[in-house]
Amino acid sequence: MDQRAFWTCTARPMTTPNISNDSGSPSNVPEVVIQRLPLYVRALSQFSDSGNNVISSEQLGRRLQMTPAQIRKDLSYFGRFGKQGRGYNVASLEQRLRSILGLDRAWNTTVIGMGRLGRAVVSYPGFAPEGFNIVAAFDADDDIVGQTISGLDVQSISALSEIVKEKDIKIGIVTVPVEHAQEVIDALVDAGIKSILNYAPLSPKVPDGVTVRGIDPVLSLQSMTYYINE
Amino acid sequence: MDQRAFWTCTARPMTTPNISNDSGSPSNVPEVVIQRLPLYVRALSQFSDSGNNVISSEQLGRRLQMTPAQIRKDLSYFGRFGKQGRGYNVASLEQRLRSILGLDRAWNTTVIGMGRLGRAVVSYPGFAPEGFNIVAAFDADDDIVGQTISGLDVQSISALSEIVKEKDIKIGIVTVPVEHAQEVIDALVDAGIKSILNYAPLSPKVPDGVTVRGIDPVLSLQSMTYYINE
Numbered sequence: 001m002d003q004r005a006f007w008t009c010t011a012r013p014m015t016t017p018n019i020s021n022d023s024g025s026p027s028n029v030p031e032v033v034i035q036r037l038p039l040y041v042r043a044l045s046q047f048s049d050s051g052n053n054v055i056s057s058e059q060l061g062r063r064l065q066m067t068p069a070q071i072r073k074d075l076s077y078f079g080r081f082g083k084q085g086r087g088y089n090v091a092s093l094e095q096r097l098r099s100i101l102g103l104d105r106a107w108n109t110t111v112i113g114m115g116r117l118g119r120a121v122v123s124y125p126g127f128a129p130e131g132f133n134i135v136a137a138f139d140a141d142d143d144i145v146g147q148t149i150s151g152l153d154v155q156s157i158s159a160l161s162e163i164v165k166e167k168d169i170k171i172g173i174v175t176v177p178v179e180h181a182q183e184v185i186d187a188l189v190d191a192g193i194k195s196i197l198n199y200a201p202l203s204p205k206v207p208d209g210v211t212v213r214g215i216d217p218v219l220s221l222q223s224m225t226y227y228i229n230e
Numbered sequence: 231m232d233q234r235a236f237w238t239c240t241a242r243p244m245t246t247p248n249i250s251n252d253s254g255s256p257s258n259v260p261e262v263v264i265q266r267l268p269l270y271v272r273a274l275s276q277f278s279d280s281g282n283n284v285i286s287s288e289q290l291g292r293r294l295q296m297t298p299a300q301i302r303k304d305l306s307y308f309g310r311f312g313k314q315g316r317g318y319n320v321a322s323l324e325q326r327l328r329s330i331l332g333l334d335r336a337w338n339t340t341v342i343g344m345g346r347l348g349r350a351v352v353s354y355p356g357f358a359p360e361g362f363n364i365v366a367a368f369d370a371d372d373d374i375v376g377q378t379i380s381g382l383d384v385q386s387i388s389a390l391s392e393i394v395k396e397k398d399i400k401i402g403i404v405t406v407p408v409e410h411a412q413e414v415i416d417a418l419v420d421a422g423i424k425s426i427l428n429y430a431p432l433s434p435k436v437p438d439g440v441t442v443r444g445i446d447p448v449l450s451l452q453s454m455t456y457y458i459n460e
Contacts, residue, residue, distance in 0.1 A: 038452035101452055102459030109451075116350040121447075123346050126408075126431055130448050170458055171451065178356075195454040197447060201356055211457045213450040217351075217427060218360050220443040221339075221401065222268035222331055224425040227441045228400055229332025 029077045036074055037097055039064055044094035056087040106131040108169045112184050113176035114139040114147070114154050117199060121175055122150040135167050140180070157184070161191040173197045185212070259307045266304055267327055269294055274324035286317040336361040338399045342414050343406035344369040344377070344384050347429055351405055352380040365397050370410070387417065394421040403427045415442070 043063045047055050057068035064071070075081050075093075078100055082088040098104045109132045111122050122134050137152040138160055139145055145156045155163060163169070172188040174181055174196060181200035188196055189210055196212045198204060201219075206212055273293045277285050287298035294301070305311050305323075308330055312318040328334045339362045341352050352364050367382040368390055369375055375386045385393060393399070402418040404411055404426060411430035418426055419440055426442045428434060431449075436442055 034456050035449075035453045037456070038449045041452070042449075100456065100459075102455035103452060107451075107455060116346070116353055120346040120350045124447075126448050127451075130452065132448070132451055171454070173447075194458050195451075197450055197454070211454045213454055215445055215447060215450065217354075217403075217445060218356050218362070219265075219268045219272075220427055220445065221337075221357075221362050221425075222271070222333060222360065223265045224401070224427070224441045224443055225332035225337060226264050226267070226330065228424050229330075 033074045033077060034101075036064075036066075037101055038103075040071075040074075041094055041097050041101065041103060044090050044097070048090045048094060052090055054087040055090055057082070060088070103131060106133055107171050108133055108135045108167055109171040109173060110134065110136040110138065110160075110164070110167075110169045111173045111175055112138045112157065112160070112188070113174065113180075114141075114144050114149055115175065115177070118175035119149055121173055121199075122152060132171065134173075136163050136169060138163075140176075157187065160187050164188075164191040164193065169193065171195045171197070173199070175199050178202055263304045263307060264331075266294075266296075267331055268333075270301075270304075271324055271327050271331065271333060274320050274327070278320050278324060282320055284317040285320055287312070290318070333361060336363055337401050338363055338365045338397055339401040339403060340364065340366040340368065340390075340394070340397075340399045341403045341405060342368045342387065342390070342418070343404065343410075344371075344374050344379055345405065345407070348405035349379055351403055351429075352382060362401065364403075366393050366399060368393075370406075387414070390417050391421040394418075394423065399423065401425045401427070403429070405429050408432055 040060065043060060044055075046063075047059075052059075057071045060066075060071050061068040072082075078096070081093050081096070095104070109127070111118050111134055114122075114137055118137065118139070122137055127134060134150075134152065137149060137154045138157045139154050140157050142156075145154050147154045170193065172185075172193045172195070174184055174188070176184050178200040181198065181202055182204050185196055185198065185204040185206065189206055194210050196204075196206070196210065197215065198212050199215050201214075201216050203214065204212060270290065273290060274285075276293075277289075282289075287301045290296075290301050291298040302312075308326070311323050311326070325334070339357070341348050341364055344352075344367055348367070348369075352367055357364060364380075364382065367379060367384045368387045369384050370387050372386075375384050377384050399421075400423065402415075402423045402425070404414055404418070406414050408430040411428065411432055412434050415426055415428065415434040415436065419436055424440050426434075426436070426440065427445065428442050429445045431444075431446050433444065434442055
């Protein structure tokens with residue numbers, strides 16, 4: 001019986017692991033706060049597009065369905081942004097949050113597993129505009145290796161480590177069947193990858209310093225039926 | 231400029247809307263608690279498979295990377311389960327949580343949008359064993375309507391309302407491009423659907439009483455780069 005923990009984003013520990021980094025960012029920011037920052041960036045970008053230069057935490061809260069107090073508290077982890085009663089400067093807050101999150105640069109990304117899901121992921125048009133460039137695709141099946149999918153030559157997973165280094169890949173997206181997910185994640189970790197997006201319905205074991213986010217539609221469905229169960 | 235809010239599961243309001251239902255379940259349970267219950271069910275099912283009849287909140291906590299206090303607090307919303315110092319009866323707690331969540335029955339489900347992502351979703355083997363039966367597939371493209379995909383005859387979206395009633399469909403999964411997502415979600419709501427899993431990167435407007443969960447890999451990626459940004 002597999003004793004590994006199962007999880008999703010909502011069940012992860014409420015504080016980040018004590019990761020030291022060189023960016024000067026606080027390492028004790030709760031993980032849920034980090035997970036909300038991309039929403040702030042997205043909302044600020046929209047406010048900016050619509051010509052707002054300054055917004056209040058109330059306006060941001062209405063947009064994000066959060067309380068203004070929560071927003072002020074989240075942002076307070078990273079210093080002082082707004083002036084009391086004056087609101088936030090939209091452009092500078094967005095720029096600062098992008099910098100904190102590392103969204104002011106591009107990230108080379110790879111997808112492992114070129115079945116239906118992997119093909120959907122590499123063809124998804126939403127990654128590249130946000131700076132996530134899928135630069136390599138891998139599969140274990142000799143019949144798939146060598147195919148060109150969405151402009152990528154599918155490589156053998158045995159070449160993973162070499163290509164991760166060659167292409168400076170920092171993020172791995174795992175779209176293999178659940179029974180192969182742990183071994184693929186082990187291979188990504190061995191290759192030096194520290195950020196993994198995992199579509200397989202299990203919580204992989206990873207060493208400290210490696211972050212995994214899971215995408216698990218079954219768990220999402222299972223928490224909606226509560227509201228329609230009569 | 232679209233003024234709708236953007237969101238993910240982690241940024242939704244921390245309390246549920248005041249939904250009345252007939253199941254006798256408390257309507258004031260925080261949404262994050264509801265979202266964790268499926269994880270408890272999954273872990274309890276594993277403990278049961280491995281021959282454990284009784285477990286402590288400490289054991290459950292280790293499995294789920296949560297504190298025992300959090301688990302006890304979550305469960306306390308639904309009554310008293312364990313006896314002080316005796317732990318939980320695995321089978322009866324699992325059964326009770328399945329009943330609360332509505333996982334002791336099957337739910338007819340439909341997928342709208344038969345592009346690459348929709349095809350990946352309907353072929354995903356993880357839904358049916360958990361009671362989510364995909365019984366219909368829809369698309370707006372006349373070239374796709376009439377095809378058989380994973381055993382489903384793709385129907386025109388104009389037939390949605392009729393087929394939702396005919397097949398007693400309770401859940402909709404939206405896999406259309408972002409520019410069509412709101413209209414498709416409106417059509418699902420008009421057809422009487424109250425639970426929607428949305429893969430498009432926007433927060434749709436829905437009336438009270440309709441629950442939407444978003445699956446947004448870009449937001450997940452954006453909150454991981456924080457940890458590798460140097």
